[in-house]
Amino acid sequence: MNEEWGPQEEEPEEHEDEAAEGENIPWIDMPDLSDFYSASLPSVHESLVNPLTSYYEQYNDLSRILTEAIRTWPVPRVVIPDLGLTAAMESIHSQFADLTRFNDAIRQALQPYTAAAFQAARWQNLFSSITEAARSIYPENLRELAPSLDELEPLLVDEGIPLMWVPGPGTARDLLAAPDAAARRRLIGQRWKGVTNDCEGILDEIRHPALKDARGFALDVVSALRDGHTSAAQALAANLLDSLLQRHFSKALRIKLTKNDFKEKGIRFELDAYKFKVACTFAPVWYAHARYYPADGDPIPRTFGRHPSAHGVSRLQYSRINTIYALMLVTTVVKFFDTELPR
Template identity: 70%
Template sequence: MTEQHEEPTEDSQEESEKAQDEEADGEDLDRIEPVDLSRFYESAFNPLKDHFKQQNSQLAGIISNAARVRAQWAVPRIAIPVPLGVGAAVETLRKQMADLTGFNDAIRQALEPYTAFQAERWQRLFSSMAEAVRSIYPENLRELAPGLDEMETLLVDEGIPLMWVPAPRTVQALLEAPDAATRRRLIGRRWKGITNDCEAVLEGVEHPALQDARGFALDVVDALRGGHTNAAQALAANLLDSLLRGHVTETLRVQLTRNDFKAKGIKFKLDDYKFKVACTFAPVWYAHAKYFPAKGDAIPRTFGRHPSAHGVSKLQYSRINAIYALMLVTSVIKFFDTEMPR
């Protein structure tokens, strides 16, 4: 993982003190409920209860009758002495009784409608469950449905946004890339397509409270296309900060952006948050790596909110970092658009 840097003292100390006794206006993301599948399970299983009861009763009858017939015609496993001269007749009868293939076929045929029906029902049930699980993913991840283990390196260790943007083909390429350097080059090569992806998602943002942010994010798109990458990165970095201050509580904002990796080796823990919160804000956490220019910290090459504000330089400002910043604000805006009450 790229080395993390500390934020200027005046920012971090002030935020830490405020976090103890103040809250900004906005949404507490911990109150946003995850997808509730309990009703889905109930609606899926309840219609089957009576059918299962009836079918199980019929099956029990079939098995019970089969057991009685089998007991009547069972062939002893011990030798039975027979009078001389009737051995051949007894052996013929024994073979006839032992040949229960027809009986077994009858049982199988009797069970076929039951097993076929259940297989069809279970297939529909599992398909519905799979669809419900996939629904927690944004549109660009729905068909790929990557697990957290697959995404963790990209989200937490490299700060690559994956929620809502980029498009599925780019996400797949990023997941299949062998290392961080390859992924960063891939984003750099596909910057035009990723910019288009961000624009498409931003155009679909409908919440009234997000229209100003949407407009500024589209300004970032225009700046990038016009070759004004420095302006695009600066606007996106400040827009990200404004979004967090405007739509989450102060305490939660500090929690989501407290990047102590350099000092304490503590990473953002995806399991501590609901799925969409974790995957949206892990790259935001990465972008808030602490950076103290007064302590002589080197300006990082990867995008960061603090070096964008306090370390303006050709090292920090670049087209690829502007793309990272645009992806971040697009992802965060769309998250709020889907979760904030109308």
């Protein structure tokens, strides 16, 4: 028998209880969910910018008025008449007095505008600071795009496309610009290799010690997918997603973020109900938890779902494109915990 394929001595598998004695598993345990609630991004933006808008518009109006005033102001010219010396001097004195009055008038007229210009520079710095602060809430792949919640909602809530940290900025831009859900799904399917690379890049950045195993399993999903073992990759990703939520969320919060009653009650995931990062990370997780009861005759969905991945194994549910969705979900959730778990 070929030694390479013969019986091999394996290391004994370690069996652990839910939490080994003395193990400290970080939890985001917030029974009242208060830390996850927040005003919507548009509301926050309006509360900061709206009080300043009138000043900024006033500055622009004043600038236009000043430009027109300078262009049309009748500036007196100094003309020495052909008179005697005394008369000429008196004329010059008179015209210089006119010029002095003109200069005073100009200075007085310009005073509010120069003050406005000074204030405008301060406003401009403030507006720049606000813009930078608004952009800072986005992960790197969305920072230059800075999409609004209205732009994000169809992709996150209606289609379950993860957009936090992955995919890369180019694919994220094209997904936001695509005309419909079918085009977006095709785009993800066509760029699956690049999206897989994007996920691997983010997973390589994970450093929290409590996520070491999760990171390793997520990278196993990447390897299995690249090697063509898409079914194995999807099954692992679906179960890893469930394990992450079970381990790092309280029961109340886990139920709140994953309870998907849309089919039965038409209740949608409310992006405005949570902080921006939470809303955008877990809206696709909520979508993936759409109810599926095979005992009730529910048809197996074509899009990725956590429940059909576990209870509706089939060629319809298991596919490479669904594996990509599952990998993106796991990547965004692991990255979320990497940024939020206490160290």
